Amino acid sequence: MPPKVKAREPLVGILMGSDSDLPTMQEAAEALDAFGVPYEMHVASAHRTPEWVQRYARDAERRGLRVLVAGAGGAAHLAGVLAAHVTLPVIGIPMENGSLNGLDALLSTVQMPGGIPVATVAIGRAGARNAGLLAVQILSLSSPGLQRKLRAHRARMAADVLARDRRLQAARSR
Numbered sequence: 001m002p003p004k005v006k007a008r009e010p011l012v013g014i015l016m017g018s019d020s021d022l023p024t025m026q027e028a029a030e031a032l033d034a035f036g037v038p039y040e041m042h043v044a045s046a047h048r049t050p051e052w053v054q055r056y057a058r059d060a061e062r063r064g065l066r067v068l069v070a071g072a073g074g075a076a077h078l079a080g081v082l083a084a085h086v087t088l089p090v091i092g093i094p095m096e097n098g099s100l101n102g103l104d105a106l107l108s109t110v111q112m113p114g115g116i117p118v119a120t121v122a123i124g125r126a127g128a129r130n131a132g133l134l135a136v137q138i139l140s141l142s143s144p145g146l147q148r149k150l151r152a153h154r155a156r157m158a159a160d161v162l163a164r165d166r167r168l169q170a171a172r173s174r
């Protein structure tokens with residue numbers, strides 16, 4: 001059984017390798033905000049603050065966190081190192097930066113050894129947004145309220161696409 005937590009205590013831990021990742025990671029935070037999911041955010045580095053990351057991961061479950069979201073660039077090991085220390089789901093976001101535009105971070109995040117999964121999303125802002133949504137979906141497994149909000153969100157997206165198509169058809173028939 002997951003630990004019982006007070007409603008406003010963070011359920012999601014968002015970590016990023018550097019504050020230079022914040023504009024991208026903000027997308028994940030905004031997705032959680034949109035669903036009213038409480039979270040915390042920290043700058044922490046698998047390489048520059050390895051002990052801090054290990055301690056954070058080891059304490060995460062006891063503190064009531066249910067999902068970890070980690071973004072890093074370059075040799076992006078933050079999500080993988082977290083995953084090594086927890087059985088909570090870990091979602092990894094490769095940052096779009098450096099000389100390889102995020103391809104290095106994508107491979108570093110996604111190519112985990114068998115047995116220690118990291119759910120890796122797309123490079124950059126769209127990936128960060130999806131990471132937030134995926135965290136909501138995971139939490140919705142034990143929250144009918146979040147399930148309802150997710151269904152409404154999907155319905156709004158579908159309505160938006162249909163409206164765009166109507167505008168396209170109208171423009172083409174002029």
Ligand code: RP5
Pocket residue numbers: 016017018019020021045071072073074095097
């Ligand atoms: C990674 O190196 C960070 O996650 C960031 O994406 C990148 C650059 O970090 P800074 O030099 O801006 O601190 O570890």
